[in-house]
Amino acid sequence: VVEPKPVVEPKPVVEPKPVVEPKPVVEPKPVVDEQSILLTKYQYLLADFDNYRKQKDKEHENLSKFGNRKIIEYLIDIYEDLKRIIDNSDSNDSSSQVLTLIIKNIESMFKEQSVEIINSVGNPFDPNLHEAIAYTENPDIDDNVIISETRSGYKIHGQVLRPSKVNVCKNKSVRSGVDIDE
Numbered sequence: 357v358v359e360p361k362p363v364v365e366p367k368p369v370v371e372p373k374p375v376v377e378p379k380p381v382v383e384p385k386p387v388v389d390e391q392s393i394l395l396t397k398y399q400y401l402l403a404d405f406d407n408y409r410k411q412k413d414k415e416h417e418n419l420s421k422f423g424n425r426k427i428i429e430y431l432i433d434i435y436e437d438l439k440r441i442i443d444n445s446d447s448n449d450s451s452s453q454v455l456t457l458i459i460k461n462i463e464s465m466f467k468e469q470s471v472e473i474i475n476s477v478g479n480p481f482d483p484n485l486h487e488a489i490a491y492t493e494n495p496d497i498d499d500n501v502i503i504s505e506t507r508s509g510y511k512i513h514g515q516v517l518r519p520s521k522v523n524v525c526k527n528k529s530v531r532s533g534v535d536i537d538e
Contacts, residue, residue, distance in 0.1 A: 421470075421513050428471055429517065432510055435462045474509035476502045476520040485509060487519045491526040499527045 438459050445452050466472070474485050481488060481500050492503055502522045509520030 422515075424469065425512060425517065428466075428469060428510075428512060431462065431465075432471075432518065435459065435466075436508065438462075470513045471517065472511050474511060474516075474520050476505045476509065476522050478502065481522065481524045485516060485519060486522045486524075488524045489521045490523040492523055493527055494525050495527060497525040499525060501525045 438455050442452055442455050442459065445455075476486060479502055481502055486502065486509065489506060494503065497503060501524070502520075503525050504523040505520050506523070507518075507521040510517040
């Protein structure tokens, strides 16, 4: 006889319960922090725009001051040519009187545009204002003093437009306070 095998009922499969992690509690950002961040960004943008505006204003000012620089340089050449014509002509001539009037008008325009002639003769040599084209020895004149000018220099709004071409006194250097015979 065969004994029947006991029937084993399968065990019910119990799925493990998923571990539910508690959701982290997200604290809402304080509105004050967000507002202060936005305010800071706004202030930076405002400062950047203000700097941009100041830069553009300065560029506009420089353009109005120095934008006509090339035209004035050409006008200086014409002005000097007219002065040479007057210097070499009869002053009683009617054309000389007309040229004198034109020269005065140009000088008036120079004054309005802040163009000024650099006074050189008798002043110390300054490489920022003058271009030395010759050196001359003269014991009667101090060293490094301008003796003559071959071409006038000009400034516009205090900046050199064209340096003066000058002849500078350069005496032989002597040791100061030391007798050479010793």
